[in-house]
Amino acid sequence: MTNGMKGVLAMLAVCTTWGLSGIYYAQVTHLPPLEVLAHRTIWSFLFFAIVIAFTGRGDKVREAASSPRTLGLLTVSALLISTNWFGFIFAIHSGRAMEASLGYYIFPLVTVVLGYLVFGERFGPWQGFGIALATGAVLTLTLGLGVAPWISLLLAGTFGGYGLVKKVLTVGPVTSTFLEVALLMPLALGYVAFGPGVAHLDAHDWALLAMSGIITGGPLVGFAYAATRLHYATLGLTQYLNPTLQFAVAAFLFNEPFTRWHAIAFPMIWTALALYSLGVLRQDRRARKLAMA
Secondary structure, eight states: OOHHHHHHHHHHHHHHHHHHHHHHHGGGTTSOHHHHHHHHHHHHHHHHHHHHHHHTOHHHHHHHHTOHHHHHHHHHHHHHHHHHHHHHHHHHHTTOHHHHHHHHHHHHHHHHHHHHHHHOOOOOHHHHHHHHHHHHHHHHHHHHHSSOOHHHHHHHHHHHHHHHHHHHOOSOHHHHHHHHHHHHHHHHHHHHHHTTOSTTOOHHHHHHHHHHHHHHHHHHHHHHHHHTTSOHHHHHHHTTHHHHHHHHIIIIISOOOOOHHHHHHHHHHHHHHHHHHHHHHHHHHHHHHHHHO
16 A cells, blocks of 8 residues: 555544544533533543653653743644634534534635735635635625624634644644643643532543543544645645534534525535635646656
8 A cells, every 4th residue: 555545544534533523522512611621631631641652752842842932832822722622612512513614614714814914825816716705605604694603713713823833833743732732731630620520420421531532632643644645735635524524413413403594605615615625736736747847
């Protein structure tokens, strides 16, 4: 099996896990979202601590932790990703999984806008039209439903910001994520100790909460594996499987309402992503031709 095929299979497994994770979080809706978030942080820390020890990345962790600039950036990324995690958990708890899926559909277009604003990156006309169409979809939902899709915007914005910080970090994804959850550990432990405690949790709860570490950490390790074996365009396009599965879970498993406004907005988003993907594929093709010249 080629490295490219291994990368594709890894990304399919990663995106399937992300896309179906709503089913898992629906099993812990009897616990407050903040409590689930705290345990997700704690168990993710334990998962990555084992990975760091097993792969011998201790020196890289110490090197990254010794840099004030790196620690500052990791603090920002930790706050962004924890907000993103909370937003998704809250969406499942409040019966708004479909809105969460919309957020992850919007995310790639948010990264284009952030790249333009922060790094001065240019985008082609296809991508520009895609961004305009996605903006129209958000406005359609806002006007049609009488309220902005705040969860969608929160998830897209925080994940876009998280990717932005990761772009300027020189630390690998496994090491950086371990340090992020390590920075969040005092907050998570403090919340559990001085808040709900653990006496109310039964064996089933403990098993479910412990799984959050694997569900969080496993896909990130798989993503890092795939990223070294796939072209950027392929890596980006396979990620659309995640919100597509989230949408399917929300519509067919959770039976969330799909209004006429959703019926207008979602095709607009899908068209926007198709245009965006066309632009990415063209850029990738030009880059390959230049590399071969």
